[in-house]
Amino acid sequence: QKEVEQDPGPLSVPEGAIVSLNCTYSNSAFQYFMWYRQYSRKGPELLMYTYSSGNKEDGRFTAQVDKSSKYISLFIRDSQPSDSATYLCAVGADSGYSTLTFGKGTMLLVSP
């Protein structure tokens, strides 16, 4: 079983739609949960960061972590064409000799 599973998409939605992106993970030791956004021909950039369970909101973006189900989500409200990108989830354990584990990414296309 892969450590992080993420549907590759593409996910196509009309402008203004609510988008839900999801990942599942297998290792209960993970405590740090991130969403990176990657535009075409660019490096990934951190979008949302959550420690442990719960929700975190930043503008139109909400990150949700359910550690009991090992499930993480990113919600985008009022999606815009500029949100078209690949979204990668990433999980991490305590620092030391651990490294981040990335999902394969979900490509999102928001049409005007």
Place this chain on the structure above:
Amino acid sequence: EAQVTQNPRYLITVTGKKLTVTCSQNMNHEYMSWYRQDPGLGLRQIYYSMNVEVTDKGDVPEGYKVSRKEKRNFPLILESPSPNQTSLYFCASSLTSGGAHEQFFGPGTRLTVL
């Protein structure tokens, strides 16, 4: 400006011709890492470094070498490139490993091996 830089951004080479992709960060980060990104396979870690002179293999280290002689630099070396190393490469750095701190990525190096 805090950043991770990579050079070159694009490279076309031939099988067996040694090459080096440079990576430099100006944030005094201890942790640096190299990834390759391929369609359908996502980001895969090649090598990482916890600090100067401390490096370790990631998930796909075969055919690659790294060194960390200075904190800011982490070059990726392909001593005898092969076509299956054609890929998009990213260097990244963060204050520490794991997930406690944001990982900053470079702009990427697109490598084609003929």
